[in-house]
Amino acid sequence: MANYKVGTQEIEKINADALVVICEEDGVLAQSSNKVLRRHWENFHQAVKDRKSSREWFCTLEKSAGCTTSHLLLESVAFGGPGNHDEPLKSAAARAVAMCRQHSLRRVAFIVHHKVAPLKAAAILEGVILGDFEDNRYKSNPLSRPELDIQIVVSKEDKKETRAVLERTKIICDAQNNARLLVNAPHHELTPRGLAREAQLLAKSCGLQCEVLDHKKLKASGYEPTWQVGRGSEYPPCMIILRHRPKKPLRKMHIGLAGKGMTFDSGGLSLKTKETIFKMNRDMAGAATVLGVMEAASRLDLPIQMTAVITAAHNAVDGAAYYPGAILKAKNGKTIFVENTDAEGRLILTDALHRLGEEGSDIIWDYATLTGACMAALGPGIAGLFTDDEELRTVLVQAGNQTGDDVWPLPLVPEYKPWLNHTLADVSNLSRIPIGGAIHAANFLSHFVPKGARWAHVDLAGPSNTERPWRYYSPGATGFGVRLTVEALRLLTGENK
Numbered sequence: 001m002a003n004y005k006v007g008t009q010e011i012e013k014i015n016a017d018a019l020v021v022i023c024e025e026d027g028v029l030a031q032s033s034n035k036v037l038r039r040h041w042e043n044f045h046q047a048v049k050d051r052k053s054s055r056e057w058f059c060t061l062e063k064s065a066g067c068t069t070s071h072l073l074l075e076s077v078a079f080g081g082p083g084n085h086d087e088p089l090k091s092a093a094a095r096a097v098a099m100c101r102q103h104s105l106r107r108v109a110f111i112v113h114h115k116v117a118p119l120k121a122a123a124i125l126e127g128v129i130l131g132d133f134e135d136n137r138y139k140s141n142p143l144s145r146p147e148l149d150i151q152i153v154v155s156k157e158d159k160k161e162t163r164a165v166l167e168r169t170k171i172i173c174d175a176q177n178n179a180r181l182l183v184n185a186p187h188h189e190l191t192p193r194g195l196a197r198e199a200q201l202l203a204k205s206c207g208l209q210c211e212v213l214d215h216k217k218l219k220a221s222g223y224e225p226t227w228q229v230g231r232g233s234e235y236p237p238c239m240i241i242l243r244h245r246p247k248k249p250l251r252k253m254h255i256g257l258a259g260k261g262m263t264f265d266s267g268g269l270s271l272k273t274k275e276t277i278f279k280m281n282r283d284m285a286g287a288a289t290v291l292g293v294m295e296a297a298s299r300l301d302l303p304i305q306m307t308a309v310i311t312a313a314h315n316a317v318d319g320a321a322y323y324p325g326a327i328l329k330a331k332n333g334k335t336i337f338v339e340n341t342d343a344e345g346r347l348i349l350t351d352a353l354h355r356l357g358e359e360g361s362d363i364i365w366d367y368a369t370l371t372g373a374c375m376a377a378l379g380p381g382i383a384g385l386f387t388d389d390e391e392l393r394t395v396l397v398q399a400g401n402q403t404g405d406d407v408w409p410l411p412l413v414p415e416y417k418p419w420l421n422h423t424l425a426d427v428s429n430l431s432r433i434p435i436g437g438a439i440h441a442a443n444f445l446s447h448f449v450p451k452g453a454r455w456a457h458v459d460l461a462g463p464s465n466t467e468r469p470w471r472y473y474s475p476g477a478t479g480f481g482v483r484l485t486v487e488a489l490r491l492l493t494g495e496n497k
């Protein structure tokens with residue numbers, strides 16, 4: 001965790017252990033009146049030009065510089081232009097704090113002089129908070145990690161705006177890191193009921209309404225798919241509903257968020273292999289994203305009516321488990337032939353989508369680690385976006401560009417829809433044609449979207465997790481989708497909050 005404050009001091013007066021300047025070609029130090037700093041900058045710049053130095057320059061700062069700070073760290077990156085997100089800047093900030101930690105420098109000051117300093121400051125803080133995340137809950141003897149003191153130093157004119165932007169950044173990134181903690185947790189710790197408990201705690205701490213339907217209520221209410229998927233486990237399934245009801249919603253719209261909360265996906269009787277099964281505690285990343293978005297929405301006091309529905313289950317195998325060949329009835333009345341018990345995410349999402357209709361949502365976005373096929377199509381870094389609604393597609397793609405939570409549109413091909421037909425039931429959970437699996441899953445979901453609702457589906461099987469260091473993320477959960485959604489909501493409502 002990192003504390004931060006915004007300052008406007010002159011460089012010499014900054015009270016910190018390390019000064020960090022992340023610069024483009026003509027960085028701020030190029031014009032500095034401080035000769036020592038300027039010389040460091042020129043040497044660094046020349047070395048980068050001559051390709052003698054990497055993008056980093058780390059040194060102790062000699063007394064003659066007249067600074068209170070002991071170390072100087074320079075980084076050279078290409079800043080993002082319009083329509084191009086600031087990922088390199090965030091990564092540079094993350095590298096900077098990692099280097100400072102290595103050298104036990106706890107108080108770190110970033111100097112941000114730029115035409116759009118508040119936005120660049122936000123990117124830096126984002127890189128710091130997301131990059132400094134370390135999940136050591138399960139280590140018996142974790143290294144102690146002192147809290148960092150971060151200063152973001154801007155010009156006096158930029159101070160007010162920077163403060164406001166950073167407050168927002170901090171709320172969003174903290175919510176995202178909370179989502180990462182949920183995704184990393186093993187299945188026996190974060191069971192469906194455990195997920196419900198987390199939602200209740202969150203609701204209490206930030207003023208959301210929370211309702212949980214346990215497995216008995218699920219069955220009694222006709223949410224059969226979720227009940228069926230979860231019935232083979234000793235950790236029973238449930239439905240979690242969170243509501244954000246601002247006092248003065250500015251628009252009539254009612255946003256509904258659905259999250260796949262598979263706290264473990266063994267594949268069921270259509271069992272997964274040992275190569276993939278051990279990762280399947282993370283199959284609730286969609287649910288974690290939705291919780292993160294609700295946390296951020298309520299802490300930011302977004303003036304939008306929002307409801308989240310998470311269906312949570314543990315897809316396991318025992319004598320009572322649901323079987324391939326079962327025929328289920330979804331709550332909208334459609335019957336589903338279960339050809340493969342590993343295509344379970346789409347089953348439990350039918351209940352979440354339906355419930356959002358009952359809750360009155362007119363714009364519904366769902367988040368799910370739904371298909372390996374989506375990862376095969378787009379690789380590990382990008383989520384698949386499915387929607388026939390042009391405005392939703394535009395805001396989500398733009399939000400992805402602006403936040404670094406990249407999404408790429410994939411088509412809901414109407415000609416593929418009949419491939420889900422079944423002779424005995426209305427629809428099968430598996431396509432007759434196996435290739436293009438991400439599209440079939442999305443087409444399947446489209447059968448269960450409440451009438452009249454505008455819908456978008458985000459398949460985040462790839463980017464919800466990273467096996468290797470990626471941008472500013474260490475291996476593990478990324479919390480993908482929190483920033484995306486909060487930004488998309490801002491674009492959709494035109495609110496500058």
Ligand code: BES
Binds near residue numbers: 265340343344
């Ligand atoms: N949870 C998986 C999808 C997944 C795979 C997420 C890899 C993250 C990493 C989902 O429930 C699943 O098993 N999907 C199947 C669908 C198939 C049986 C049609 C898949 O993608 O193989």
Ligand code: MG
Binds near residue numbers: 342343344
């Ligand atoms: Mg599965």
Ligand code: ZN
Binds near residue numbers: 345369
């Ligand atoms: Zn799954």
